[in-house]
Every structure is written in C-alpha cells, then in structure tokens.
Amino acid sequence: MLTLWGRTNSLNVQKVLMCLNELRLPFVRHDAGMQFGVVKTDDYMAMNPNSNVPTLQDGDFTLWESNVIVRYLASQHAAGSLWPLEARQRAEAERWMDWQQTVHNPSLTTVFWNLVRSPGTIGEKEFAAACERTERAMDILDARMGQTKWLGGDHFTIADCALAPGVHRYLHLPMERKARAHVQRWYEAVLQRDGAKDILLLPLS
Numbered sequence: 001m002l003t004l005w006g007r008t009n010s011l012n013v014q015k016v017l018m019c020l021n022e023l024r025l026p027f028v029r030h031d032a033g034m035q036f037g038v039v040k041t042d043d044y045m046a047m048n049p050n051s052n053v054p055t056l057q058d059g060d061f062t063l064w065e066s067n068v069i070v071r072y073l074a075s076q077h078a079a080g081s082l083w084p085l086e087a088r089q090r091a092e093a094e095r096w097m098d099w100q101q102t103v104h105n106p107s108l109t110t111v112f113w114n115l116v117r118s119p120g121t122i123g124e125k126e127f128a129a130a131c132e133r134t135e136r137a138m139d140i141l142d143a144r145m146g147q148t149k150w151l152g153g154d155h156f157t158i159a160d161c162a163l164a165p166g167v168h169r170y171l172h173l174p175m176e177r178k179a180r181a182h183v184q185r186w187y188e189a190v191l192q193r194d195g196a197k198d199i200l201l202l203p204l205s
C-alpha cells in the first residue's frame, strides 16, 4: 500500500496527488506540514530529515522530493506513457520538471506567500523583483505551450503533473495578470484530466 504524507494545499503534495490520480493508484494520505505539524517529530524526520512534505512510503521504501516521487510512480506504473521510454522524450519532460523547481517555483513562492499566506511581509522591491521573475517564467511557459500540446510533447507526462499545481496557483493569485492564451489552453486541458479532480479545484491557502 502507498502512503502519502502531506497537506493538500502544498503545491509539492499536489503534484504527487495528480500523479496518483492519473495512475488510479490506491493510497492513504496523512495530513502533515504547516498547521498539521507532524514534520518535526522524530518519527517523521526518520522518514524525511528535511521536515518537509511530501513523503511517500511504498511498503518498506520511503521517498521524498516531489518530482522524484512523481518519476518513481510513473516509471513503475506508466512506462511508455506518463513516463516516456524514449530518452529524448523523457529528457524533454524532465527538463520542465527541473525548470519548475529551479526557475518557476522560487519566485512564485515569494509572490504567493506575500499575497496569500503572510501578506505584506517582504519589501516592495523584493516583491516587484519576484513578480518580474514569475512573469518571465510564465512567458517561457507560454512560448512552450504555443509549440506543443503538452509540456513534454504530444502526450500528457510527468512534466504536466509537476507544473500544473504551480500554474494553478499562479492563475489564482489575487493580482492582475496578463492573458497567456497558450498557458490557458493547456491549463483548461489539464483540468479535464482525472489527475486534476479534487486537487486543482482547491482554493489557495
């Protein structure tokens, strides 16, 4: 049995939930992180010394790092579809997953926290810079979505699971945004997927 630890308003937990739903895998989920605590207990830190979520247990195997969990599940249960077998196709999908972690998420997280979780806690300059980096990242994503149906190419892959929660978060931030037709088209297609049900409908918190 698969056990997932993590609160459902976490973007990184949402990636794993999307993947589990896409794969239609049965699992048990325990709330952990932020208001739920748990992550600083000795038992949890024995599983995940980072004190963060998500953590996945697959029998006696424990795994953390959301994108790695998505890869692990998809490679086992959807090799050739969600997890492309061909090296370049897989690299294309994985490129966008790493980009989500290193480019898209850091600035988005700053903007999100300053608008939603702890409003007004950073300076104007820092906030403006984070907004600018986020907009630039969204432009890169829009250009990509203008070229292909899904992030990794013609088919829905692990890359779409990894990016969708962050894009959902961006699109629901209480701020003005410029229209990006390609991202919007892709996001609406993602919303139709089994993976998005009950997850991308959650309000930001």
Ligand SMILES: N[C@@H](CCC(=O)N[C@@H](CS)C(=O)NCC(=O)O)C(=O)O
Residues within 6 Å of the ligand: 010, 011, 012, 013, 032, 033, 034, 039, 051, 052, 053, 054, 064, 065, 066, 067
């Ligand atoms: N690189 C890690 C980052 C994990 C992470 O930062 N998780 C956040 C939530 S998105 C967290 O656990 N925050 C502390 C908490 O919820 O208590 C991953 O992708 O799994």
